[in-house]
Amino acid sequence: MVSSLDDTKNSIEITNNANLVSLGMDFEYCAFCFDNLVITNNPKLDLKKDCDAIISIYSSYRTISNNFADCGCAITADFNKFVTTLTRNCWMIIGNVTIDQNSDYKVLAEKLVNVTRISGGLSIKNTNFEDLSFLNSIEWIGLNAYKSEYLASITISNNANLTSLKTNFKRDGLYLTVRDNPKLCMTTQNLDNLFYGLSLDSDLNINICFNEKTPDYWCDLPESGYFSDLPDGCKNLTGNLLIDDHFDFKNSYKLHDVENIYGSITIQNSSIRNLNFLPNLSRIRSIKDKVAPFIAVNNSKLFELFTTMQFEGAESGVAVTVENNESLMVPDILCSFFRTRKSPIVKDNYDSCGTGEKPSKHDKYSLNVDVFHGLPVFKDVSVVETNPDNGGVHNNPWTRNTTDSEYYTDEETSTENFCIQPFTIASFALVVTFRCYLR
Structure with missing residues (x-):
């Protein structure tokens, strides 16, 4: 270990040890592993079993070379020469792999056959390759974006003859560009x-193909944008909703189960009040140029977009465009989530990114009751034909709201015990509940 009083930026330096075979350190629980790491010129030292922990701690802040087994091979020149x-x-290759019109497909297939990881980025531009199967041994390409001294990307663009990727690698902590x-x-x-992993951002202009190996949780919207023919259980949706x-x-x-939309959502001239039918939506990713990922315009009753975090x-x-929705409140935090590589257009709503001043009006039917045209499939919903007052349904969570009388029951109070009746204070990010306690 290098003392913090030494004039160095390295926390560990291990160099020029002719007989060193292993380190005997547990980097995963190392209390003094910070700043930079240098391990060089130890001809018998095998680091392969330590590499995952070293990379997780030091990311790109490491210099490892000329040992018996290093943590990968660092790119030291033009990649076409280096390979x-x-x-x-x-x-494992360390650095940014650049493949272009000067790259030789056969050389790449021969030399990369045992490479399983790239600690860095990947660029494939201006080639005549029909596929990228020379990369099929690679399982992971990424960086620790929180610790790395630089950011990297996977870029696949301007390849005139490329028809399929034929790759299996997972991306983690990188930008992604696939276009042209x-x-x-x-x-x-x-x-x-x-x-698969941490996605910094994506720039996509692609076509998506479904085949016999497509998982059941992927679903494709018809060109109309309507979803009545979709199967249950869709988590990834392609198309324009x-x-x-x-x-x-x-x-x-x-x-209900949709988590990612590869395409867009357009809400226009509708009667819906919120998006409670998309409770699990996490990301919207554009896959075509000039198509906004999210548009909400001219919805007079819409007062809330996403009800959860x-x-x-x-x-x-x-x-993203959200405008002319007279009842809609768009808080600042949602506007920040709406920021793409362009600032969102949010205007002429009841509250546009915190500009509203008046409290919202109470809406008795906050759960889209008036646009409900049938009974959703809910296992705890039962039909009650003998009670016309409840519209023929019982325990229907789609139509409940807190103004319903059955939500409240009178409780008897006693003077024998000191008791504060239960009540709840709810806010955007905090729920505090007070309970009864015996004196």
Whole structure:
């Protein structure tokens, strides 16, 4: 260990030890592992079993070379020249892999056959390759974006003959750009891998192909944008979801499990009041240029968009647009989630990013009751034919609201015990409940 009083930026330096075979350190629980790491010129030292822990702590702040087994092979020159020098025991490449019109497909296939990881980025531009199967041994490409001294990306663009990827690698902690590959059709399996880990942002202009291996949780919207024919259990949705005056609330339960939309959502001229049928939506990712990921315009009764903190944002080069919704409140925090590579257009709503001053009006039917055109499939909903007062349904969570009389029951109080009756204070991010206690 290097003392913090020494004139160095390295917390550990291990160099020039002719007989050192192993370190005997547990980097995963190392209390003094910070700043930079240097391990060089130890001809018998095998670091392979320590590499995962070293990378997780030091990320790119490390210099490891000329040991018996290093933590990968660092790119030291133009990649097309560097790749010709790779030995068969190189299992990880450190740095940004750049493949272009000067790259040789056969050389790449031969030299990368044992490489399973790239600690850095990947760029594939201006090639004539039909696929990228020379990368099929690679399982992971990424960086620790929180600790790395630089950010990196995976870029696949301007490849005129590229028809399929034929890769299995997962992306973690990188930006992603896939565009201007006119013959490329990306499978849902490709997208599962490319959005496996931390996604910084994506710039996509792609076609998505479904095949016999497509998982059941991927669903494709028809061109109309309506979802009545979707199966249950869709988690990833492709296409442009349309919510308008023909909104099919009866089948909206099919959207309950949707987490990611590869395409867009447009809400226009509708009667809905909120998006309670999309409680699990996390991300909207544009897959076409000039298509906004989210548009909400001219919805007079819409007063709330996302009711939970599940929504994490949109990825696009086009701005989100939310305007002319006279009852809608758009808080500041939601506006920040709506920011893509362009600032959102939020205006002419009841409250646009914190500009409203008046309290919202009480809406007795806050759960889309008036656009409810049928009974959603809910296992705890039962039909009650003998009670016409409740509309023929019982225990229907889609139509309940806190103004219903059955929500409240009178409780007897006693003077024998000191008791504060239960009540709840609720706010946007905090719920505090007071209970009764015996004196």
